[in-house]
Structure formats: C-alpha cells, structure tokens
Amino acid sequence: MESIAFADLTKMHKEIEEEISNAFHQVYNDNWFIQGENCKKFECEFAKYIGAKHSIGCGNGLDALTLILKAYGIKDGDEVLVPAHTYIATALAVSYVGATPVCVDIEQDYFAIDPAKLEEKITSRTKAAIMVHLYGQIGRFDEVKVIAQKHKLIIIEDSAQTHGAVYKKSLKAGHLGNASGFSFYPGKNLGALGDGGCVTTSEDEIAEKIHMLGNYGSEKRYVHRYKGLNSRLDEMQAAFLSVKLRHLDRWNMVRGTIATKYLEGISNTKVKLPSQNPDSTHAWHIFSILTEDRQKFIEHLEKNGVQSNIHYPTPIHLHEAYRELNGKVGDFPVAELICKTEVSLPLFYGMTATQIDYVISVINSF
Numbered sequence: 001m002e003s004i005a006f007a008d009l010t011k012m013h014k015e016i017e018e019e020i021s022n023a024f025h026q027v028y029n030d031n032w033f034i035q036g037e038n039c040k041k042f043e044c045e046f047a048k049y050i051g052a053k054h055s056i057g058c059g060n061g062l063d064a065l066t067l068i069l070k071a072y073g074i075k076d077g078d079e080v081l082v083p084a085h086t087y088i089a090t091a092l093a094v095s096y097v098g099a100t101p102v103c104v105d106i107e108q109d110y111f112a113i114d115p116a117k118l119e120e121k122i123t124s125r126t127k128a129a130i131m132v133h134l135y136g137q138i139g140r141f142d143e144v145k146v147i148a149q150k151h152k153l154i155i156i157e158d159s160a161q162t163h164g165a166v167y168k169k170s171l172k173a174g175h176l177g178n179a180s181g182f183s184f185y186p187g188k189n190l191g192a193l194g195d196g197g198c199v200t201t202s203e204d205e206i207a208e209k210i211h212m213l214g215n216y217g218s219e220k221r222y223v224h225r226y227k228g229l230n231s232r233l234d235e236m237q238a239a240f241l242s243v244k245l246r247h248l249d250r251w252n253m254v255r256g257t258i259a260t261k262y263l264e265g266i267s268n269t270k271v272k273l274p275s276q277n278p279d280s281t282h283a284w285h286i287f288s289i290l291t292e293d294r295q296k297f298i299e300h301l302e303k304n305g306v307q308s309n310i311h312y313p314t315p316i317h318l319h320e321a322y323r324e325l326n327g328k329v330g331d332f333p334v335a336e337l338i339c340k341t342e343v344s345l346p347l348f349y350g351m352t353a354t355q356i357d358y359v360i361s362v363i364n365s366f
C-alpha cells in the first residue's frame with residue numbers, strides 16, 4: 001500500500017477539469033476580473049443553496065467574520081464570545097475589529113460551545129457570540145441561541161467547516177443566526193482554487209453594509225460611506241465555485257459514506273469515535289477521533305503510511321498571540337482535553353475502498 005494522504009483533491013479536480021477549464025476561459029476572455037457577473041451569479045446560487053436571503057462574496061473566511069462584526073458595529077471595548085476550541089481565525093476576527101474574544105468551553109459530544117457554560121461569561125460588554133460548527137456538524141445551537149437571545153446578543157455562525165450541513169431537518173448552517181461566515185479555502189468541503197469566502201445573512205441592511213465594507217466602504221465609485229477594507233471574491237474564483245457548488249451535495253454524500261465505513265469498521269477500544277448529533281446532518285469536513293495515547297497512535301499511523309492531522313493542538317486561550325487574555329492551563333478543561341487527544345483521519349472525495357479498509361485495519365492493529 002502506498003502512503004495515504006490526509007487529503008487529496010486529485011480525483012475531484014480531474015472529474016471537473018473540463019467545466020473548470022470552460023469557466024477559466026470565459027472569465028479570461030471577458031477580461032473582467034473583479035466585481036462582475038460571475039461573483040453576482042455565485043452569490044445568488046450560494047444564497048439559494050443555504051436558504052438565506054443574501055450571500056456576499058469576500059476574500060476569505062477570516063474576512064467574512066471580520067466584515068460581519070464590523071457591520072454590526074462591534075468595536076473596541078466590546079466582548080464577543082467564542083469557543084475555546086476552534087481555528088484561531090474565529091478569535092482573530094474579533095481582535096481585528098478591536099473587540100475582545102472571550103472564550104467559552106466546549107462540550108465533548110459535538111465540539112461546540114457548551115450551553116451550560118455560556119451565561120457565566122456574559123457581561124454588560126458582551127455584544128455577540130460566534131458559534132463555530134466544528135468538523136462539519138452543528139452542536140446544541142438552539143440551546144445556545146435561547147441564552148444569547150435572552151441577553152440580546154448577535155448570533156454569528158462560523159460555518160467554514162460545514163457547507164451543506166442541515167439542522168433539525170430544516171435549516172442549513174449559514175441560516176441559523178444573524179449572519180454566517182464561510183471559507184472557500186481549497187481544502188474545505190466547498191473550496192476555491194485559491195482563497196475565497198462569503199457571508200450569508202437574511203438581514204437586508206447588514207447585507208448591503210457588508211457588500212460596501214468589503215469594497216472599501218463604497219457602493220458607488222469614489223463615494224465612501226464607511227472605512228471599509230478590500231476583501232472581494234474575484235471573478236475567477238466565483239466562476240470556479242459556481243462549478244463546484246453543483247457537485248457539493250454529491251461530494252458531501254461520498255464523505256458521509258467514508259465516515260460510515262470508519263464508524264462501522266474501527267473497533268479499537270483505545271480510539272473514541274466521533275458522536276453524531278441527531279439534530280444535525282454531518283458534512284464530515286474532518287473525521288475526528290480522540291485517543292489518550294496520541295503520540296504513539298500517530299507514529300503507528302505514520303509507520304504504516306497513513307497521514308493524519310491534529311485540529312487543533314492549542315486552544316485559543318493558550319496561544320502566544322493571545323497572551324493578553326492571561327489564559328492558564330485548566331481554564332477550559334474540555335477544550336484542552338480535545339487539543340491533547342484529537343487526531344483527524346484521512347477523508348477525501350476519491351478515497352478508494354481499499355484505502356479506507358487499509359486505514360481501518362491500521363487503526364485496529366494499534
């Protein structure tokens with residue numbers, strides 16, 4: 001068996017090469033690369049896919065969250081609740097608008113903010129909560145929402161890992177809070193061929209403001225209503241994303257069949273398999289297992305040619321970049337435990353049955 005990559009886009013991209021090539025030539029021949037018809041078209045398609053009224057393209061997932069916070073007027077002196085266990089972008093967006101990220105511990109089942117630990121972190125300065133749908137599924141969203149609404153917080157979703165996941169059989173991630181940020185980083189379930197991102201929201205005013213904020217705060221050339229930034233989804237990436245969006249549900253289904261094989265096949269008692277929330281479908285962006293013997297486990301995988309990853313080794317409060325939060329080991333025990341024990345297994349469209357079975361057998365022989 002050759003070594004098995006953690007993620008490999010080869011088969012996915014081979015299958016759509018002609019469609020991508022046509023999209024490239026269309027944009028190339030139109031010679032219009034920023035803020036044109038392709039971006040508008042993709043925004044409409046993505047909004048429709050999510051079920052939200054608006055989708056606004058932007059430069060990447062971090063910018064999507066930053067634009068949302070800026071549009072709601074969140075600023076210096078404000079506090080925004082974030083899970084202690086997430087990719088650092090969630091917290092950085094808060095810092096970029098001058099506000100302070102306040103960590104909340106997660107719960108172990110679905111790796112999302114623990115509703116029981118939210119309220120104690122709310123102060124008179126708290127303006128919003130960012131709910132991260134980590135690894136591909138939605139946590140106890142409604143329970144958190146009730147608490148957040150009681151305190152009149154703005155509810156922001158970070159859906160960067162959850163394109164297409166559905167909550168309580170009706171609403172998609174990206175349509176559960178006031179606004180949601182998406183990333184189209186190449187390795188996400190819906191990935192561009194470079195950087196890209198977008199915001200979804202059903203609030204007209206916020207959508208209009210975000211549209212302007214991402215384009216230097218301007219709607220009409222040289223008329224600037226806000227101090228905006230330059231964060232736009234370019235025509236090339238938008239055209240590629242329109243192609244890929246047509247395949248997303250099928251790709252997600254294939255990810256689901258790989259996950260099912262792992263769930264059924266992995267029987268090693270040293271490995272804790274991921275729990276599925278009955279209230280959410282799972283986009284299986286990351287197949288996340290927990291093991292106490294992580295170092296040895298990873299070495300065993302490596303020795304047998306299986307690549308893996310850790311999402312993520314350090315919780316927000318223990319990053320050097322966030323030393324001003326004065327975080328200590330023990331502050332957020334569940335987040336810290338996940339950071340110490342998590343391993344992400346290979347899972348990508350195009351994994352063969354032989355590869356999947358091989359990974360299972362390597363894990364079971366640990």
Ligand SMILES: *Cc1c(COP(=O)(O)O)cnc(C)c1O
Binds near residue numbers: 060062132
């Ligand atoms: C990928 C990711 C981001 C950042 O997206 P970029 O496009 O890389 O800026 C933010 N939050 C989460 C949870 C992510 O996985």
